[in-house]
Amino acid sequence: MSDPRPVPLLALRGIGKSFLGVRVLDGVDLDVAPGEVHAVVGENGAGKSTLMKIISGVYVPDGGTIDFAGEPRAFRGPRDAQRAGIGMIHQEFTLLPERTVAENVHLGHEPVRRGLVDRRQMLHRTRQVLASIGESALPADARVGRLGVAQQQVVEIAKALALDARLLIMDEPTAALADHEVELLYGLVRRLQQQGIGLLYVSHRLTEVFDLSDRITVLKDGRRMTTVHTADTTADDLVRHMVGRELSSYYPDRAGPEDLGPVRLTVRGGGNRKLRDVDLELRAGEVLGVGGLQGSGRSALARAVFGAAPFTTGEVTLDGVPVRLRSPRAAMRAGVAYVTEDRKGEGIVARQSVLDNALLASRAAVAARSGRVARTARIRELLAAVRVRSAGDDQEIRFLSGGNQQKVVLARWLMLNPRILLFDEPTRGIDVGAKSAIHDLVRRLARDGAAVLMISSELPELLGMSDRILVMRDGRIAGELPAGATEKDVVALAVGSVEAVA
Ligand SMILES: Nc1ncnc2c1ncn2[C@@H]1O[C@H](COP(=O)(O)OP(=O)(O)OP(=O)(O)O)[C@@H](O)[C@H]1O
Ligand SMILES: [Mg+2]
Numbered sequence: 001m002s003d004p005r006p007v008p009l010l011a012l013r014g015i016g017k018s019f020l021g022v023r024v025l026d027g028v029d030l031d032v033a034p035g036e037v038h039a040v041v042g043e044n045g046a047g048k049s050t051l052m053k054i055i056s057g058v059y060v061p062d063g064g065t066i067d068f069a070g071e072p073r074a075f076r077g078p079r080d081a082q083r084a085g086i087g088m089i090h091q092e093f094t095l096l097p098e099r100t101v102a103e104n105v106h107l108g109h110e111p112v113r114r115g116l117v118d119r120r121q122m123l124h125r126t127r128q129v130l131a132s133i134g135e136s137a138l139p140a141d142a143r144v145g146r147l148g149v150a151q152q153q154v155v156e157i158a159k160a161l162a163l164d165a166r167l168l169i170m171d172e173p174t175a176a177l178a179d180h181e182v183e184l185l186y187g188l189v190r191r192l193q194q195q196g197i198g199l200l201y202v203s204h205r206l207t208e209v210f211d212l213s214d215r216i217t218v219l220k221d222g223r224r225m226t227t228v229h230t231a232d233t234t235a236d237d238l239v240r241h242m243v244g245r246e247l248s249s250y251y252p253d254r255a256g257p258e259d260l261g262p263v264r265l266t267v268r269g270g271g272n273r274k275l276r277d278v279d280l281e282l283r284a285g286e287v288l289g290v291g292g293l294q295g296s297g298r299s300a301l302a303r304a305v306f307g308a309a310p311f312t313t314g315e316v317t318l319d320g321v322p323v324r325l326r327s328p329r330a331a332m333r334a335g336v337a338y339v340t341e342d343r344k345g346e347g348i349v350a351r352q353s354v355l356d357n358a359l360l361a362s363r364a365a366v367a368a369r370s371g372r373v374a375r376t377a378r379i380r381e382l383l384a385a386v387r388v389r390s391a392g393d394d395q396e397i398r399f400l401s402g403g404n405q406q407k408v409v410l411a412r413w414l415m416l417n418p419r420i421l422l423f424d425e426p427t428r429g430i431d432v433g434a435k436s437a438i439h440d441l442v443r444r445l446a447r448d449g450a451a452v453l454m455i456s457s458e459l460p461e462l463l464g465m466s467d468r469i470l471v472m473r474d475g476r477i478a479g480e481l482p483a484g485a486t487e488k489d490v491v492a493l494a495v496g497s498v499e500a501v502a
Pocket of ligand 2: 401
């Protein structure tokens with residue numbers, strides 16, 4: 001920011017919050033100026049989402065003050081905060097897929113004329129809002145269910161703007177976006193900024209934080225560690241404030257020739273509605289990376305191997321034996337595990353304990369083979385290895401932060417001791433400290449004989465972790481790259497042209 005002290009749009013002082021006697025926010029101060037992008041970072045469970053929910057009226061703080069647009073406020077609920085001009089973009093989209101863009105944008109505050117919803121006015125206003133953020137190309141009368149994730153997010157933002165939001169809160173807005181969609185969001189954030197809208201931006205992706213923000217606040221264990229101008233800080237500094245120590249930026253060693261075991265999985269001529277001519281081979285001890293744009297068939301590949309959307313043509317072998325995995329159940333029984341990218345949607349039982357959630361898959365699968373005590377001991381090890389932070393194993397999982405819930409799901413799958421592990425975006429939404437722990441764990445599993453297939457949109461992770469990389473495009477494998485390939489190599493194969501990258 002050029003002017004160091006413009007009148008803040010939002011000023012928090014001494015915000016505190018406890019849940020059931022546990023203090024999760026303690027004396028937090030935070031200012032956001034009009035037109036400022038203020039990033040909030042910190043480990044899973046640091047209190048970021050709780051703070052955002054206080055600002056947007058979801059939670060009432062136990063202490064402290066909130067000034068918005070120069071006035072002290074005490075929001076009685078999200079609608080109250082919305083009316084004041086605070087919009088929150090929820091990651092779990094609140095849109096109705098069967099309704100149009102315009103209907104969603106005006107949901108709950110439809111313009112009415114002579115007692116009827118004024119559709120023309122609704123379309124008109126929606127087009128105005130979309131134009132104001134440079135998104136005129138998005139059809140106001142399209143059904144939301146037909147839109148991609150990035151476009152749905154634009155609708156969420158338009159919805160907030162239609163209510164005249166002056167402050168927008170984005171809590172991990174890119175968690176569901178592919179790389180090229182993130183670019184779109186960047187453009188959008190800049191245009192919002194030019195309109196003088198203040199933005200609070202929560203993200204685990206530090207590149208984004210550096211690309212977008214004017215200032216950064218670091219939370220740790222519910223306390224504000226520091227607030228810095230982005231231009232005056234480095235990623236290393238931030239990480240030190242976040243985790244309280246230095247983190248090595250190295251990935252675990254790749255597999256050497258001695259680490260590679262027998263071929264565990266082969267696919268020949270695999271195809272279905274979303275895939276064609278898939279040939280691949282995966283060996284024990286190996287981490288095979290899968291890159292490509294969203295929609296290129298990466299997840300379809302994992303789902304096909306896992307039997308969730310099976311191959312309809314071609315041949316699959318497991319440990320040399322031809323198999324037909326027609327259901328996830330069959331795949332799990334054959335030793336295949338799939339950690340999907342949608343870990344939140346994937347069967348968390350909100351009112352059950354962390355331990356019961358972690359044991360969910362293995363209870364059925366290995367019940368006959370090992371007793372409760374042994375399983376409990378093993379799952380505790382895994383929960384610690386992925387760094388789940390909770391008040392205890394018997395805490396209900398719904399009280400864990402988003403990132404920590406994801407780690408529990410991860411541990412649940414590892415509990416199956418799979419021979420083949422399919423990971424879809426394994427570290428999305430997971431903090432920097434836990435991320436390297438998970439990288440180490442993935443490599444350890446490979447070294448212990450598992451064959452790992454890992455999809456990642458994060459190029460440094462894909463390049464850092466993989467022994468080989470398959471790049472997908474239009475449902476096919478566009479090419480294979482050896483370890484040591486560059487980001488440019490991956491992108492060139494993913495988009496199918498060298499010029500596009502140069
Ligand atoms: N409704 C609740 N009841 C009890 N504890 C809660 C509740 N909501 C959050 N917590 C606790 O508050 C702490 C902060 O959680 P919060 O969701 O704010 O973390 P976060 O910084 O957003 O983490 P993440 O990066 O994983 O999203 C966590 O320890 C969490 O378990
Ligand atoms: Mg959160």
